[in-house]
Amino acid sequence: MQFETVPFLKLSPVRQEVRVAIDAVLNKGVFMNGDYVHKFKIDFSKYLQLNHIVPTANCTDALEIILRSLGIQETDEVITTSFSWFSDASVIQIVGASIVFCDIDITHFGLNISDFENRITSKTKAIILPHLFGMVHPDVQKIASICREKKIILIEDCAQAHGATLNGKLAGTFGDITAFSFYPTKNLAALGDAGAIATNNEFLATKCQLWANHGQVTRNEHLQLGRNSRMDELQAAVLTANLGFLDSDNEHRRELAKIYFDVLQDVECSLPLKIEGHVYHQFVLRTKRRDELQKFLIGRGIETDIHYPKALSDMKIFEKNEKFLSASLASDTILSLPIHPSHTKQEIDYVAQTIKRFFRG
Template identity: 40%
Template structure:
């Protein structure tokens, strides 16, 4: 049996046909930037996440950069970033001229609770990351940030639809940043992203920034950039959003199978909280000291896996930084992502779990 880590060509035929029809309709209309699809998408996300503002942009990395620029963070400023995350989180800090200050994660990969020790006179913001779809402790993070008078930018690229006490990821901080990269739980058929904010002034700044600093045609009030979402991607996302809840149920059902079948393995750490509301089951990451051996074994069985992430950011050449990051390093050495998406079957998950059990000799 061959089980890919993720194969987007498996999208069901009914949805594929709807996507083709959406593309044909947009082609006939001849509107490829802005328009009704973008307006509908933003309103739909506002309603779904209960956010006052949802501003679509070109991609998730842009969303983070736009957030920093809207908060006027730049040269001479510092931004606290978890050591374990996708590179974009630190990359955008460097892009705007600020300095990323790296801090260790907890054992689950979320910003460690003592991050406030990294605050200095130059600190302007903290960027908590909802890693693997698991929400960070936003209540305490926001409370500590408010006391220290620094901004909170949520990197919710992996956490769309995650909630805690009924409040969605991305709506807790000053600005929340979403990615709709094709591999995400809500993914486009290309690049797309979004900024969420409850502050009208910040929302207006972001809307101006994404459109060349224009408040209206040819009226440029600031140096902006072109980060508008494509109308076609907005149209596709409107369709995927209609399937989102069904896809989430599917993810959780499959995650439950993983937990039930692998729960008896003493040498394998499991994401036990993946079925909770504050985890959207974006990735099913197991932990073992035999990570590389297990990955090679599963590869021989035809099973695709992934490592999120093989390096912590402070160890990367462009971001070299001294520090003690034991929890983050452990996850890079022991974490392995098993296939989890709406297009794999329960039979395939059973084959994966049987193979994992075989590897550990039980």
């Protein structure tokens, strides 16, 4: 089947359930700290089986608030991966701590656990561990064990892993505290910016809540410095409605991924690690012919993206002289393919067959 275009993302139409929730907010006229924010906290807490949810304006805020709540300061080191979204490193630098990058395992793009162990020092206070592209880091349980032994706080970045599991355990439940993004492209998506912090640690949850809302316990009672990072009622309503569809949406992503795996199994490129519990926020292949392939696909109406075109450790803003070979290799060779719950199986088959034709010449 030939398609005129296959967009990388298909974010519309918006579900009727979402429209109903938005109308309920508009009709009530309460746009901050209303019933839907409260309901989302309860519903997401039940979904994750974690005791405390702190809604925030976005995931970057959530990560920074976590670091500030932990008291991370200039004399501290925070470890993170050299290949991820900008926020995982930028928040460390913003709070004044030292960024310690680790290289990645090229087979799954996640932090290399051996490199992680080698970079722990007496100054290491925390690690920000992203679960990239919809897959729980395969070594997260061992990483969590190392962190407990070394008294290092494990911060999970689940911006791309809503509903992902490893051995039946949900992303966001392995470490001490977790940050989520609900940007419109995410597996659990708002219609604008929104984020959340999740934890079982009551003390940390209380500190994060203070940081997120001007240091207030109640209105005009400020116990500490803080910032304005709150989820608005409209986004909470959208998320409450979409949460009920998260697992079915993720299952559809898996079905679309299976088409890629079936069609491309004999093609000369590296496919994602095939692992149970993957929710395929992105379907990322790797090839030395990346740029050529991307041009070939766009010429046939197929949009793609690159996550990420430059490794964090290669960015001048972080002023690191050390090179991380696997991270740089990934940024030079990866290509993200269309995979969204609104895509049809026919569209994804067309993309896969077109890629197959490219490699078969």
